[in-house]
Amino acid sequence: MLVSFDHMSSFLNFHYDFTETNIIYGVIYLFCLSERLLVSGSSRSISASVGEDVTLNCSVDSHITLQDIEQVSWKKTDEDEEIQVLLYQDNEILPEASDQRYSDRVEFFRDEIPKFNFSLRLKSVRTEDKGVYMCEVLAGGLSANTTVELERLGFSVSHIMVLILCVSASGSALLLCCLIYCRSLHKGFFGQQTYNHQFNLGSSVVLPCHVDECLLKKNLKVEWRKKDSETLVHLYEDGESRAQQDYQDRAHFFTDQIQHGNFSLRLDDLRAEDAGEYICRVYSGLFTVNRTAETSLVPRFNVKGSSGNNMVPLGESVVLLCQVDKSLLENSLKVEWRRADSETLVHLYEDGESRAKKQHKDYQHRAHFITDEIKDGNVSLRLDKVRAEDAGKYTCKVYREQDCVHSADAELEMLGFDVKCHILAPLGSSVVLSSHGQKPLPVEGLKVEWRRTDVDSDSDSDFSDSETLVHLYQNGKSRADKQQQDYQHRAHFFTEEIQHGNFSLRLDDLRAEDEGEYTCTVYSKKKHVISAKTNLILRLLDPVFRLHMSLVFCPNVLMLLAFVLWGVSEGSVSETVCCCALYFLRPLLLLWAAPYIYHFTGKIKSLILKYSYVVEYLALSVVVYSALFTSAWQKLLNYDVFERAMIIVLFVIVFVCCLCKIIYSKYFCDSHLRV
Structure with a gap:
């Protein structure tokens, strides 16, 4: 088919005109689109309290379709x-x-996106969220944006609580430092008094209790109670003595000595039923004089049986x-142990095994049995x-086929009591070192010595050079x-009471030394008849010691709670865990390092000396380095091979150093414990 040149020319002119028209219309369309891509936000900055939710506004002109929007990005x-x-x-x-x-x-x-609302909800606002946020919209190759500023972040309730806890912890720690610095003012003597002889049933015993005369005022009231049951033993009030019925005619005050x-x-x-602990409470005026003495009557038993006593x-x-x-031994053997006075089943062996479920609850x-x-x-x-209530007769019966x-009998007999007294006396006050006989001794040929037996003496007296005559x-x-x-004008006998068997010594103006x-030793006609011992230990008095202990734990507990709240509000997990571990474990180090360790005794003291420092260091190291390693591991992929290797090597070195430190600390603590 042949096409003329004129036709071809006309076609080309038409195509050119059509393409040019499209380009013009496209440019006009894009120009109109850019004119219509409008992004709007908040004209003012936004304020919020930490922990609240906040909305950052961003909306797009609705004359474009949702499909035209390629991307909406919120950035800080x-x-x-x-x-x-x-x-x-x-x-x-x-x-x-x-x-x-x-x-x-x-x-x-x-639900708002179809309406071209791309506002952002930011939940649980944190302090680091403060700043400028940009909402950027891309549509048809064009972009537009708006900014919103989040400022003036107020404190939430949790932040105020964190602040209060931190201030309280700081105040408690400061008070603890002051008490440690001034601790000598709160020290006193804890005295333990024992006798080298036993007080037999039917005899008499003196339960000591003394208070400085300067504390005594009008309206004096004195109570002696049995500590475990709070049973009133004896009462002195309004100048009269009254005994509880069970102690009628058995409990007596030294009435003429009360004024002193x-x-x-x-x-x-x-x-036998007198066994237990007794406490003396003195009320003078409107206040209660601190507990000055506790006395324990500790029973001693004599076991009577075929093997002797x-x-x-x-x-x-x-x-x-x-x-x-x-x-007589067979599989059908049955053995019963019972109380002879009440037929109470103490223990039963039957069918080759002990029947613990059948025994009386007091003996569970x-x-x-010695099964082997x-x-x-x-x-x-x-x-x-x-x-004490175990005293009595017991019967063992062995049965074979009913x-x-x-049959055998055994008796657990209570012979008497060991007497142990505990006293408290502040520095500068007076203390009475008790020593009482079971019965009065004749004054003729009587000699009473009070000596300090734990130090060497330079005394020129005729007595042993290894003891100080008090x-x-x-x-x-x-x-x-x-x-x-050193004891002249400070150590005094109750001279008038010696004839009644009271050999106690009053020591005035107590000093740290x-x-x-x-030790009190009593001789009658050159024969040793009585000996009593009192050990005075200088320590923090109980109320002050308890205050110190509360101040050791309270600041750390408060800071622990503060960091828990801070972690909840700020969301910093690693920092929160590390700080909480630090304050949770710190009391262990304080007990080990501060001047409290020697106020503990026995197993508690050994555990603190041996394990507290090591446990704190080990636990804290594990927590802290675990948090650091976790953080580093999450970012490890961002480093090249050499940097990864260096990080791993450094962590291994840190681990080895910590291990060496723990081993050294364990050795140091063991050495300190032996010393």
Whole structure:
């Protein structure tokens, strides 16, 4: 087919005109689109309190379609680099594109997106969220944006609580430092008094209690109570003495000595039920004088049985013997231990095993057979943690086929009491070192010595050079000229009471150097008849010590709570865990390092000395380095191979150093404990 040149020319002119028209219309369309791509936000900055939710406004002109919008990006722009807050792309919300700091805290209003509303909800605002945020919209190759400023972040309730806790912790720590610095003003003596002889049932014992005369005022009231049951033993009030019925005619005050601060109680005709702890409370005027003395009557038992007599102290274990001939042993063997006075089942062995469930509840977990020795005919009973009420007669019966083939008796007899007294006396006050006989001694030929037995003495007296003579009573009078110089005018006998068996010593103006062991020895006609010992230990008085302990724990507990609240409001998990671990473990180090360790005794002291420092260092190291390693591991992929290797090597070095430190600390603590 042939086409003329004119036709071809006309076609080309038409095509050119059509293409040119399309380009012109396209440019006009794009110009109009750019004119209509308007993004608007808030004209003013936004204020919010930490922990609240806030909305950052961003809306797009609705004359374009939703399909024309390619991307909406929210970014924080006032940092060194832009931080991606949230991204909308290809008609989808992409929360995984958000920076970790905004993860799970930002969202669009999905129902508002079709209305071209791309406002952002920022939840649980933190202090680091303060700054400038930009909403950038891309559509048809064009872009537009708006910015919103988040400023003036106010404090939330949790932040105010954190501030209060921190201030309280700081105040408590400051008070603790002041108390440690001034601790000598709060020290006093804790005295432990013991006798080398036993107070038999039916005899008398004096429970000591003394108060400085300067504390005594009108309206004086004195109570002696049994500590475990708060039973009133004796009462002195309005100048009259009144005894509780069970102690009628047995409990007496030294009435003529009350005006001198002597509130000791004499308990006559000792009985088994008198065992226990006794406490003296003195009320003078409108206040209560601090507890000055506690006395414990500790029973001692005598075990009677086929093996003879054995002395057993309270709380120890005792074996009540019962031995049968081996020929009687069969599978059907039955052994019963019962109280003879009440038929109470103490323990039962039947069908080859102990029947602990059938025994009386008072003996559960305390009464046992020596199972390994039953095959040898030994069906003795071991009774643990002996109590005062365990005194009495016990019967062992062995049965074979319902017939009793063997019977044995044992008796746990209470003979008397060991007396232990505990006293408290502040520095500068007076303390009475008690010593009482069971009965009065004739004054003729009586000699009483109080000595300090824990130090060497430079005294020129005729007595042992290894002891300090505190005071001497001889030939019917006190021999102040014989006592060591440091105790002159400070150590006094109750001279008028000596004839009644009271050999106690009053030591005035207590000093720190008075700490030590004091022994009272009484001779009657050159024969040693009585000995008592008192050990004065210088320590923080109980109320002050408890205050110190509360101040050791309280600041750290407060800071622990503060960091928990801070972690909740700010979301800094690693920092929160590390700081909480630090304040949770710090009391261990304080107890180890501060001047409290020697106020503990026994197992607690050993545990603190041996393990507290090591446990704190080990636990804190594990927590802190775990947090650091976790953070480094998350960022490890961003480093090259050499940097990764260096990070791993450094962590290994740190781990080895910590391990060496722990081993050294363990050795140091063990050495310190041995010293």
